[in-house]
Amino acid sequence: xxxxxxxxxxASLMTVLASDETKQAIPLPTDYxxxxxxxxxxxxxxxxxxxLVLYVGxxxxxxxxxxxxxxxxxxxNVEYLHEQFSLVGSGKATLVKDGPADYLLYTSGRRNVQFGxxxxxxxxxxxxxxxxxxxxxxxxxxxxxIKDRMDVTLTLNKELSNKFVFAVLDxxxxxxxxxxxxxxxxxxxxxxxxxxxxxxxxxxSQKLAELLLNxxxxxxxxxxxxxxxxxxxxxxxxxxxxxxxxxxxxxTMVYDLNNAQASPLIGLPCALADTLGNLHLPADxxxxxxxxxxxxxxxxxxxxxxxxxxxxxxxxLEAKRAQEDRIKxxxxxxxxxxxxxxxxxxxxKEQKKRTKRA
Numbered sequence: 001x002x003x004x005x006x007x008x009x010x011a012s013l014m015t016v017l018a019s020d021e022t023k024q025a026i027p028l029p030t031d032y033x034x035x036x037x038x039x040x041x042x043x044x045x046x047x048x049x050x051x052l053v054l055y056v057g058x059x060x061x062x063x064x065x066x067x068x069x070x071x072x073x074x075x076x077n078v079e080y081l082h083e084q085f086s087l088v089g090s091g092k093a094t095l096v097k098d099g100p101a102d103y104l105l106y107t108s109g110r111r112n113v114q115f116g117x118x119x120x121x122x123x124x125x126x127x128x129x130x131x132x133x134x135x136x137x138x139x140x141x142x143x144x145x146i147k148d149r150m151d152v153t154l155t156l157n158k159e160l161s162n163k164f165v166f167a168v169l170d171x172x173x174x175x176x177x178x179x180x181x182x183x184x185x186x187x188x189x190x191x192x193x194x195x196x197x198x199x200x201x202x203x204x205s206q207k208l209a210e211l212l213l214n215x216x217x218x219x220x221x222x223x224x225x226x227x228x229x230x231x232x233x234x235x236x237x238x239x240x241x242x243x244x245x246x247x248x249x250x251x252t253m254v255y256d257l258n259n260a261q262a263s264p265l266i267g268l269p270c271a272l273a274d275t276l277g278n279l280h281l282p283a284d285x286x287x288x289x290x291x292x293x294x295x296x297x298x299x300x301x302x303x304x305x306x307x308x309x310x311x312x313x314x315x316x317l318e319a320k321r322a323q324e325d326r327i328k329x330x331x332x333x334x335x336x337x338x339x340x341x342x343x344x345x346x347x348x349k350e351q352k353k354r355t356k357r358a
Contacts, residue, residue, distance in 0.1 A: 055128070058126070058128055059100070059126045059127065060126075061125075061126075062100065062124070062125030062126030062127070062128075063100040063101075063125070063126040065125050066100060066101050066103075066122045066123075066125055066126065067097070067103075069120075069122055069148060069257070070095060070097075070103040070120045070122065071095065073120060073150075073257060074094060074095045074103075074105065074120075076263075077266055078094060080266060080267070081105070081107060081118075084107075084110055084270050085107040085108060085109050085110045085113075085116070086108070086109030086110070087106075087107060087108045087109045088105070088106075088107050089105065089106060090106055095120075100124070100126040100127070101121065101122040101123065101124045101125070101126060101127075102119065102120070102121055102122070103119070103120040103122075104117060104118070104119055104120070105117075105118040105120070106118075110270070110273070111273075111274070111277060112156060112157050112160065112273040112274065112276060112277035113154050113155070113156055113157065113270075113273050114155045114156065114157055114158075114248070115154075115155055116152065116153065116154040116155070116269070117152070117153045118150065118151075118152050119150070119151040119152070119153075120148075120149075120150060120151075120257070121148075121149045121150075121151050122148045122149075122257075123146050123147060123148055124146070131146065134146045147256055147257075147258060148256070148257040148258050149228070149254055149255065149256060149257060150253075150254070150255050150257050150262075150265075150266075151252070151253075151254050152251075152252065152253045152254075152269050153250060153251070153252045154250065154251040154252075154269050154273060155248050155249075155250055156248060156249040156250065156251060156273060156276065157277075158248060160249055160276055160277065162276070162279055162281055162286075162289070163234045163245075163249055163289070163293070164187075164203075164204050164205075164208060164232070164234075164289050165183045165184060165187040165188050165202075165203075165204055165231075165232065165233045165234070165235060166188070166202070166203050166204070166208065166209065166212060166231070166232040166233075167184055167188060167201070167202040167203075167229065167230065167231045167232070167233075168195065168199055168200070168201050168202075168213075168221065168227065168229070168230040168231075169199065169200050169202070169228070169229050169230075170198060170199060170200075170227060170228050170229065171197075171198050171199065171200050173228065173229070174200035174202075177229065178202060180237075181231075181237045181238075182235065182236060182237055182238055182239040182240075183231075183233045183235035183236065183237055184202055184231070184233075184237075186235075186296060187204050187235070187292055187296070188202035188203055188204055189202065189203070189204075190202060191203040191205075191206050191208075191209035191210075192206070193209045193210060193213050193218075194213070194218060194222075195213060195218065195221050195222065196221065196222060196225070198225070199221065199227065201213070204288060204289055204292050205285050205288045205289070207282060207284070207285050208281070208285050208289075211275075211279060211281070211285075212232075212272070212275060212276075212279075215275070216267075216271045216274075216275075217268065217271050217272050217275055220264050220265065220267055220268045220271060221268070223261075223264050224261050224262055224263070224264040224265050224268075225259055225261040225262065226255045226256035226257075226258075226259030226261060226262030226265065227253070227254075227255045227262075227265055227268075228254040228255055228256065229252070229253065229254045230251075230252070230253045230268065230272075231251070231252050231253075232249065232250070232251050232272070232276075233249070233250060233252075234247050234248065234249045234250070235247070242300065242304065243296065243297060243300040245293060245296070245297060249276075251269055251272060251273065253265070253268060253269055
């Protein structure tokens with residue numbers, strides 16, 4: 001018996017010793033020698049840093065190029081603008097930077113014009129991602145082709161009595177623009193006027209188009225190129241829920257800054273403002289304009305009347321349902337009293353109808 005106990009004890013000691021040897025045999029991470037670092041270990045980090053540096057460099061260079069384009073245009077045309085307007089710029093600066101690709105020049109103080117915004121909208125040279133996306137979307141027709149553009153908006157004087165819709169569009173965008181814009185599609189048709197073949201004219205009246213494009217305005221169009229759109233309107237470009245036909249007349253013009261023959265177009269908005277100030281429409285043209293406006297107002301008045309009638313019917317239905325729910329909760333005696341009141345009310349209503357007929 002004692003011998004067996006000694007054997008078990010010896011076996012246990014051998015097991016413990018073997019376990020300790022196994023533990024000591026497992027190498028720890030700290031037992032491995034450290035490998036010296038080489039530059040290939042940082043490829044991912046180097047690529048990220050390189051991309052960031054490249055992006056910042058492109059952004060800086062693109063923004064600088066856009067600034068040079070904007071300041072060059074302003075320097076070349078600021079003298080003309082000072083001749084036309086008493087105020088050019090915001091007072092602190094002539095040209096205001098609204099973003100790396102957007103610059104604004106404000107003008108006011110001119111006959112027939114309340115104020116004007118001259119937006120220089122440039123190619124997003126500073127942002128390669130936006131540039132590539134805009135390029136792709138322009139190929140499928142979702143956005144305009146990317147280029148440097150001048151976008152002018154003049155808000156004309158309230159004293160101008162003649163309000164109408166008129167447009168001169170580049171043929172490449174004429175049909176689509178006419179169909180998409182509410183004001184053009186509802187109020188204008190193609191007019192035949194002496195303008196370059198790449199332009200299409202839309203007007204409410206053929207005579208109106210001829211009066212607007214005679215003289216200096218027509219000469220500017222014939223001597224230049226690069227015009228994308230010229231629109232005069234007092235209506236929104238999208239269909240509103242309610243029509244407001246008393247808004248100020250606005251003139252908007254967009255043209256390509258990079259076109260070598262586009263420089264005369266800077267004089268077109270002011271020339272048209274002078275034409276509008278001196279415009280005396282024949283009686284038949286005035287009648288046509290008033291008729292077009294009245295027909296449009298009639299359409300919206302009918303629509304508003306239908307909306308009001310629908311709203312009234314909806315309220316009546318809700319009131320009827322509320323009354324029915326209230327009646328259901330009345331006691332039998334209260335319901336009988338209510339029914340009696342309703343019979344008396346209907347009887348009086350019928351008597352009034354008979355009296356009116358008589």
